[in-house]
Amino acid sequence: DTGVSQNPRHKITKRGQNVTFRCDPISEHNRLYWYRQTLGQGPEFLTYFQNEAQLEKSRLLSDRFSAERPKGSFSTLEIQRTEQGDSAMYLCASREAGGNTEAFFGQGTRLTVV
Amino acid sequence: GESVGLHLPTLSVQEGDNSIINCAYSNSASDYFIWYKQESGKGPQFIIDIRSNMDKRQGQRVTVLLNKTVKHLSLQIAATQPGDSAVYFCAEKGDGNKLVFGAGTILRVKS
Numbered sequence: 001d002t003g004v005s006q007n008p009r010h011k012i013t014k015r016g017q018n019v020t021f022r023c024d025p026i027s028e029h030n031r032l033y034w035y036r037q038t039l040g041q042g043p044e045f046l047t048y049f050q051n052e053a054q055l056e057k058s059r060l061l062s063d064r065f066s067a068e069r070p071k072g073s074f075s076t077l078e079i080q081r082t083e084q085g086d087s088a089m090y091l092c093a094s095r096e097a098g099g100n101t102e103a104f105f106g107q108g109t110r111l112t113v114v
Numbered sequence: 115g116e117s118v119g120l121h122l123p124t125l126s127v128q129e130g131d132n133s134i135i136n137c138a139y140s141n142s143a144s145d146y147f148i149w150y151k152q153e154s155g156k157g158p159q160f161i162i163d164i165r166s167n168m169d170k171r172q173g174q175r176v177t178v179l180l181n182k183t184v185k186h187l188s189l190q191i192a193a194t195q196p197g198d199s200a201v202y203f204c205a206e207k208g209d210g211n212k213l214v215f216g217a218g219t220i221l222r223v224k225s
Contacts, residue, residue: 042203042215048211093213107155
């Protein structure tokens with residue numbers, strides 16, 4: 001399968017713990033996005049990388065959130081000191097460079113903070 | 115700011131009928147739009163896209179219409195099948211190449 005891969009698929013954690021998610025994009029895609037989706041809503045943009053450079057961060061991305069893409073391939077999203085309000089589906093997407101091309105999404109990581 | 119709204123309505127159609135899902139967007143400068151399908155527990159799946167220099171684009175059983183005058187998109191699904199049941203989102207390309215999504219429309223197909 002050469003699509004976008006996310007791990008883990010599900011994560012249950014206690015409030016206050018740190019969690020890290022991984023995204024492996026489609027190999028030739030240099031743009032990588034993280035989104036968050038809560039029940040009944042569309043995905044909300046969190047951050048965007050072009051190669052290893054993080055080019056944009058949403059104001060939704062508080063200082064407890066950090067994302068990296070060290071070698072311009074896979075990316076990680078870390079949430080420190082998790083809160084119940086962080087419970088959501090975290091989606092990763094990738095797309096080719098250039099103008100208007102579609103973004104392909106992974107299956108997401110479902111985070112539940114208890 | 116930018117917004118793409120669907121207000122999460124539910125559309126119920128009979129199997130074999132055509133479905134039309136509507137979407138309004140607010141950023142008149144948007145030049146690229148995508149429709150996604152999302153099944154329960156899965157990530158959004160690309161269906162079809164359209165650039166702002168077009169007003170219609172057809173795929174397999176799907177057609178997207180773009181009316182820039184009233185900032186409206188629609189997705190038409192021909193001969194709707196039970197496998198089409200999902201949440202459908204429209205998205206527009208916003209500033210910095212990110213996609214801005216609406217809340218979604220639930221499509222239920224009755225057999």
